[in-house]
Amino acid sequence: GESVGLHLPTLSVQEGDNSIINCAYSNSASDYFIWYKQESGKGPQFIIDIRSNMDKRQGQRVTVLLNKTVKHLSLQIAATQPGDSAVYFCAEINQAGTALIFGKGTTLSVSS
């Protein structure tokens, strides 16, 4: 089940701040995790992924951290910009390995 207290439905930050978005996943056997960004009126867009044999992966301005012990995933966005405002979803592969299960989204609002 989902860890209580880790997920925040909304996050408001100032431009230039670092943002951290958290996610708890349910399937301890999942070996692949993805973060998606969804802007209003658009489909989800791939941001970054990580395999279960890693605990950290960095992209451009984004870092994903994986803690398999507590089944927790986080997305860190450095120097957050207004264009980062969107809903962010984490996703894991289902038990059959055939599709994604999305976690609850977090709405990130960035003010100038």
Place this chain on the structure above:
Amino acid sequence: DAMVIQNPRYQVTQFGKPVTLSCSQTLNHNVMYWYQQKSSQAPKLLFHYYDKDFNNEADTPDNFQSRRPNTSFCFLDIRSPGLGDAAMYLCATSRDQLGGSYNEQFFGPGTRLTVL
């Protein structure tokens, strides 16, 4: 540009009147997915096609059907839309199934369905 295209972007139908949503892809991907996303919720997988093989999620209502006449096109048919079926419907593709080496899912812009 190669992409996932959904038509129409907005669809209005009446309660109980069958409706079809369309998805096409120029990526030549083997797998196509349909997700339902209700307001302020995460996308929820309805079903997917791996090539011509249809895979229905256990909790997808019978009211929802799908067709994939060829690699490029996939349709979502809602036989008797209810008010609770109003949602964004997202189509996605991936080159292959996700269980092995991961293949990124590419999403279309979605079709927003309104049921009157």
